[in-house]
Structures are given as structure tokens and as C-alpha cells.
Amino acid sequence: MKQVLKVKIGDEKKYNIEISDDGFEKLNQALGEITKGQRRLVVISKKVYDLYIDDLDFDDDEIFILKDGEREKNIKNYLKIMECAIQRGLTRKDVIIAVGGGVVGDLAGFAASTYMRGIDFIQVPTTLLSAVDSSVGGKTAIDLKEAKNIIGSFYQPKAVFININFLETLDDRQYMSGLGEVLKYAFIEDSCKYPNPLYLFEFLTLGCDKILEKEPITIIRMIEYCLNLKIAVVNQDEKEGGLRKILNFGHTLAHALETITKYKKYTHGEAVVYGMFFIIQWAYEKQYITYSYYRLSMELLEKYGFEPLEAKYPVEKLVGIMKKDKKAGSDKITFIIPTDKKKVGEIQLAPEDVEKMFE
Ligand code: GLY
Numbered sequence: 351m352k353q354v355l356k357v358k359i360g361d362e363k364k365y366n367i368e369i370s371d372d373g374f375e376k377l378n379q380a381l382g383e384i385t386k387g388q389r390r391l392v393v394i395s396k397k398v399y400d401l402y403i404d405d406l407d408f409d410d411d412e413i414f415i416l417k418d419g420e421r422e423k424n425i426k427n428y429l430k431i432m433e434c435a436i437q438r439g440l441t442r443k444d445v446i447i448a449v450g451g452g453v454v455g456d457l458a459g460f461a462a463s464t465y466m467r468g469i470d471f472i473q474v475p476t477t478l479l480s481a482v483d484s485s486v487g488g489k490t491a492i493d494l495k496e497a498k499n500i501i502g503s504f505y506q507p508k509a510v511f512i513n514i515n516f517l518e519t520l521d522d523r524q525y526m527s528g529l530g531e532v533l534k535y536a537f538i539e540d541s542c543k544y545p546n547p548l549y550l551f552e553f554l555t556l557g558c559d560k561i562l563e564k565e566p567i568t569i570i571r572m573i574e575y576c577l578n579l580k581i582a583v584v585n586q587d588e589k590e591g592g593l594r595k596i597l598n599f600g601h602t603l604a605h606a607l608e609t610i611t612k613y614k615k616y617t618h619g620e621a622v623v624y625g626m627f628f629i630i631q632w633a634y635e636k637q638y639i640t641y642s643y644y645r646l647s648m649e650l651l652e653k654y655g656f657e658p659l660e661a662k663y664p665v666e667k668l669v670g671i672m673k674k675d676k677k678a679g680s681d682k683i684t685f686i687i688p689t690d691k692k693k694v695g696e697i698q699l700a701p702e703d704v705e706k707m708f709e
Pocket residue numbers: 483484486487489594597598
């Protein structure tokens with residue numbers, strides 16, 4: 351089965367996203383066709399390399415292997431990729447391909463966006479998290495020790511190939527992390543202004559068992575629904591001037607939790623789930639949402655085995671991190687909060703009011 355989604359941002363930026371469960375020979379063929387006549391540099395995650403290199407049609411000398419983990423998304427690796435591109439003789443007409451999760455995609459995408467002022471870039475996401483979020487929408491970045499994603503660009507890929515066979519070897523924790531981002535879309539669907547209702551909330555509620563079993567057709571549909579919503583949002587607001595902020599539902603607390611634990615304790619999706627539990631609870635207490643929607647929301651998250659955060663962190667430190675978050679834009683801290691069933695809105699709170707949220 352293959353689904354093709356079309357992205358069109360403005361008049362110039364158009365690309366296809368293919369989601370399929372075809373064998374890897376089809377992926378090789380598609381990559382071969384789309385990069386015909388181009389020199390390629392393939393930035394590939396070490397784990398994916400170890401598991402799949404025999405299935406993938408890449409030459410040894412076009413491969414750059416990247417160790418796994420957020421810490422690898424650094425300036426040293428960025429420079430190494432640049433040097434590798436120079437050594438391989440890549441010109442402006444050539445292409446960088448990212449094969450891996452969000453770290454590989456963000457780093458390789460940033461390299462592609464800056465090498466010779468920008469060359470073609472293709473995403474082959476191999477984790478659920480990168481398939482439903484980071485591989486689509488054009489955010490690329492590297493981290494400095496002071497801040498995550500602090501250097502980056504908006505740079506749309508030429509194509510995205512999602513082959514769900516890669517998910518078979520994804521460990522349970524990483525799969526659940528991806529589901530954290532998937533669940534986010536259920537809470538924001540009606541604010542994405544996608545023209546037709548997708549009923550993602552209901553789909554995720556009813557399809558839970560099949561999704562947890564990684565049933566291929568259900569997984570393809572689930573990724574398709576999430577990306578339809580993401581594309582709708584990015585089409586309206588590529589550079590996060592407004593609407594795109596809704597994709598950060600659950601993320602204000604999530605980023606603070608990831609930072610305070612130095613990215614070692616929680617996966618990104620786990621942190622987002624804690625952020626969603628927190629903000630849904632708060633929105634209910636402040637009467638932004640009804641009791642029945644609050645319960646439905648909690649039940650959806652709990653159905654997937656998620657629970658609210660139990661660990662406690664110093665509130666002033668969490669709020670201090672939120673203040674530094676580059677998305678804040680002012681002295682205030684931005685939260686995306688639920689306002690109605692499947693709808694969210696933005697609020698800005700003063701740091702002292704955020705401290706009160708934790709009481
Ligand atoms: N990951 C959120 C976004 O792409 O805007």
C-alpha cells in the first residue's frame with residue numbers, strides 16, 4: 351500500500367510525501383529515480399546502518415554514519431558532513447539524503463540548507479517520531495550546549511519517503527515516543543483548519559490495539575492523518591509566525607523537562623505526553639474545557655498506557671528554562687492550551703503566573 355501526500359507551500363515549494371509498506375527495493379528505486387544524475391551524500395543513523403545497510407542501495411563512499419542521540423546534533427558533526435560533501439565533490443546540483451530519526455534529519459537538513467547556500471535534500475525518516483513530525487515541514491537545526499535547535503533554518507525537502515518497515519525494529523520506548531506526538535494531533539485537529547474532518551481523536555481511540563500492534567494499514571493511515579494536519583498548518587504558516595505554534599501543544603513543559611534532565615531521562619514524546627497531561631488538567635481547572643472533554647482526553651492518553659508525571663522538579667528552575675526558550679518571544683511564556691474538543695489556543699503568561707500553575 352502506498353499513500354502520496356502533496357505539500358505546496360506558496361507557489362514554489364512543492365514536494366511529495368510517500369508513505370508505504372512496500373519492500374525496500376521500491377524505496378531504492380524511488381531514491382534512484384529522484385536523484386538520477388546527482389551526486390549524493392547519505393547521512394544515516396548508526397542503528398539504521400547496522401540493521402538495514404544490506405537492504406539499501408547506497409555506495410560505501412556516499413555514506414556518512416551518524417551515531418545516535420541528541421548530543422550528535424552538534425556543530426562538529428555539521429562540519430564533518432560539510433567536509434564530506436566537499437570531498438565527495440558535491441555541487442549545487444547535488445543532494446543530501448537523511449536516513450534516520452529526527453537528529454539525522456535536522457542535522458542533515460541544516461547541512462543541505464547551508465552547503466553552497468542550499469542543495470537538494472531528501473528525508474527518509476525511520477522512526478515514528480520523525481515520520482509524523484520532524485521530517486515534514488522544513489525545520490532543520492543543530493544544538494549548541496547552551497540551547498537546543500538554536501542554529502537552524504526553514505528548508506523544505508525535495509521529497510519525503512516514509513517506509514514503515516523501518517518501524518519493525520524500532521524499540522517499544524521509541525515507538526511510544528512517536529505515539530506521544532501522534533496523540534498531540536488528536537487534541538489540535540480542529541485548529542489545524544484542514545478542510546475535511548479526519549476524526550483522528552476517534553481513530554486513535556478505536557484503533558488503539560491495532561496501533562500498538564503496529565498493524566501496517568492502520569499505521570499508514572495514522573501517519574497520513576497526522577501529516578495531513580501538519581501539512582495544513584505548515585501551508586498556512588511555514589515560519590511559525592502564528593498558527594504553527596499549535597504544533598507545540600504540550601511542548602512548553604516538555605522542553606523544560608528535557609532540558610532540566612539534560613535530555614537523558616525522557617524521550618521527546620514522553621516529555622510531550624507529560625506536557626499534555628499537565629496543560630489539559632490545568633485547562634480543566636481553569637474551566638477552559640468541560641469535565642467530559644477533560645475525561646475523554648485523559649482516557650485517550652491512558653488508553654495508550656501513558657500516565658501524568660510523578661517526578662517533581664524545582665518550579666523556579668523549570669520556569670527559568672521556559673523563559674529562555676527561544677519560542678517565548680517576550681517576557682511572557684507561551685502555552686498552547688485546549689479550549690474545546692480538538693481545539694487549542696495560545697496564551698501568554700507571566701513567569702510568576704506560570705509558577706502558580708504548578709501549585
Ligand atoms: N515540530 C513542530 C513543528 O514542526 O513546527
